[in-house]
Amino acid sequence: MSRSAVLFDFDGTLADTIPLIVASYRHTLTAPDQPAPTEAVIRSWIGRPLLETLEAHRPGEGALLVDRYREHSTAHHDTLIAVVPGAADLVTALQERQVPVGVVSSKRADMVRHGMRVTELPHVDVVVGLLETTAHKPDPAPLLEGARRLGIDPADCVYVGDAVVDVQAAHAAGMAAVAVTWGAGEEDALRALAPDAVARDVDELRTALTGLLELDGGSSAPTS
Known part of the structure; x- marks a missing residue:
């Protein structure tokens, strides 16, 4: 057909945009008591809505994490894309x-x-x-x-x-x-x-x- x-x-x-997405997720999710997710894990998230993904990873924190992600992504967008x-x-x-x-x-x-x-x-x-x-x-x-x-x-x-x-x-x-x-x-x-x-x-x-x-x-x- x-x-x-x-x-x-x-x-x-x-x-x-993969380097930009990986860097932004790592920036967003890195914490003193929690290591950043691996690149392989982050790649498996790509294509899904940001809020849904972040909320699933850290319940109750999704909206706050979206703001953190977007701040980093916007700041580095034009250099990493x-x-x-x-x-x-x-x-x-x-x-x-x-x-x-x-x-x-x-x-x-x-x-x-x-x-x-x-x-x-x-x-x-x-x-x-x-x-x-x-x-x-x-x-x-x-x-x-x-x-x-x-x-x-x-x-x-x-x-x-x-x-x-x-x-x-x-x-x-x-x-x-x-x-x-x-x-x-x-x-x-x-x-x-x-x-x-x-x-x-x-x-x-x-x-x-x-x-x-x-x-x-x-x-x-x-x-x-």
């Missing part, structure tokens, strides 16, 4: 081929748009963030909202993400799922969920989209 639109996750997919080579060119190429493109993230939409500007990603009209839905990945609600805003049937969408919750949400939404391995998720864990494709770099992602997208009445690779 060919699809006609693409929704992207942001953190770890369109931009390399990095470009994913080829991501901007791929999004631009999709837009030039008139493929509807959106971003669906578990962080606030304003922060996603700021990160897109910093990493020089092209503007997209549809950005669904934390506040746009009450349920969050792995629930399909954010992805379904993204499809609704694009005006595309969810079954005609591809969702591209780097975390286990991204693949789970795509399946739950009835979308094709493409997992990328340069972000938070371990490749074996991503493959175990049977996504439609797995990409180790943007060239492989471009190839995966070749087989999933319907462009100009037939399958064709977006090229930069």
